[in-house]
Amino acid sequence: MAFGGPVSGSASGPVTGKAVFPDEQDLIRFANKFSHHIPLPLVIWLEGDLGAGKTSFARGLIHALGYRGRVKSPTYGLLEHYQLESLKVLHMDLYRISDPGELEFLGIEDLLDERTILLVEWPDKGGSWLPEPDFILTFAYAGEGRDLDWKACSQRAQAFAAGLYST
Numbered sequence: 001m002a003f004g005g006p007v008s009g010s011a012s013g014p015v016t017g018k019a020v021f022p023d024e025q026d027l028i029r030f031a032n033k034f035s036h037h038i039p040l041p042l043v044i045w046l047e048g049d050l051g052a053g054k055t056s057f058a059r060g061l062i063h064a065l066g067y068r069g070r071v072k073s074p075t076y077g078l079l080e081h082y083q084l085e086s087l088k089v090l091h092m093d094l095y096r097i098s099d100p101g102e103l104e105f106l107g108i109e110d111l112l113d114e115r116t117i118l119l120v121e122w123p124d125k126g127g128s129w130l131p132e133p134d135f136i137l138t139f140a141y142a143g144e145g146r147d148l149d150w151k152a153c154s155q156r157a158q159a160f161a162a163g164l165y166s167t
Contacts, residue, residue: 014153015151015161016149018148019147019150021053023145024146026145027060030057030148034064035064038065040114041116042134042135042157043132043133044136045136046123047138047139048138048139048140050095052139052146053139058119062082065082074092074121076096078092078102079091086115089118090108091119091121094123095121100126100129101127103127118131123136132153133154134153135153138150138151
């Protein structure tokens with residue numbers, strides 16, 4: 001796994017970077033590292049083609065945060081809740097929605113609090129119903145592995161990303 005490469009950005013704009021994962025195990029190791037000292041609340045948009053690694057990252061992160069049960073893809077139910085000891089994770093998959101207005105019925109704004117991580121797959125389908133992201137993680141195929149282009153959009157995310165490189 002190579003989490004690194006050039007990091008760019010400034011205090012006035014997003015910080016970006018790249019990571020390369022030769023296999024799924026490296027992606028899971030990255031999710032584990034990402035879970036350490038994760039700031040709350042946090043909104044992460046997960047982008048990329050079908051099978052590019054969005055759900056694998058989400059599953060790895062949820063397990064790394066301490067959830068011991070089965071982590072299933074929320075493709076059909078749109079939203080899965082994972083209550084942990086000191087936080088909760090909401091995992092959304094918007095692939096199957098046809099109108100962003102469908103999100104109104106989920107009451108996302110009522111589910112978010114200061115101890116919540118929101119993971120959103122296919123955020124482009126959510127329109128203005130989604131909160132702004134702290135991170136945008138864009139996964140892509142790279143032979144047998146995966147590439148990740150990431151963007152830390154908020155100051156909290158930028159400080160957290162800097163810590164990922166120093167550990």
